[in-house]
Amino acid sequence: SQKIEQNSEALNIQEGKTATLTCNYTNYSPAYLQWYRQDPGRGPVFLLLIRENEKEKRKERLKVTFDTTLKQSLFHITASQPADSATYLCALDIDNFNKFYFGSGTKLNVKP
């Protein structure tokens, strides 16, 4: 069956460190992969898109990699801040019709 897997355990890191979140998928060949941030009681907020032919994408303190051989995307936040604490969701375009299916998200806690 098709799966999008994100670590269900919360990631706790110290302020200033780099947070790395993982998104693994099976049985898909997505053309696009997105990352969103979701705060409690709010809808997800779009952060970054990476295409299958792109290895890496950066935006300010954010970096996303996309390895179609490993079927994995890594999401990095450098110089993390307590304000980065949230749940981060990956979403894949699994049938190439630009409908995105979401993982269950990983909660990031950045401690001062």
Place this chain on the structure above:
Amino acid sequence: EAGVAQSPRYKIIEKRQSVAFWCNPISGHATLYWYQQILGQGPKLLIQFQNNGVVDDSQLPKDRFSAERLKGVDSTLKIQPAKLEDSAVYLCASSRGQGVNGYTFGSGTRLTVV
């Protein structure tokens, strides 16, 4: 630009009752999506509209759920009759064309079925 508007913000109903949610997407966004997010899970796509036509409703439980987007703008999602397992946050999202460059989500409606 104004965001995606959803109402109500919260709703509590008894099982077997009906409920409706409303969404007003960002002006000019042709594509509208309804997602269901159960606590601790990621959003699950229920239905996708392109203007006022349905693109995909394969995951919509059509025996109890219905959705419409009249005039290609606002949309309503209805549940009739509700079940306990329908308790979730219902999120509406929109995008200008295809969703490649990201969806804009509303804050959602939290539904509790008791």
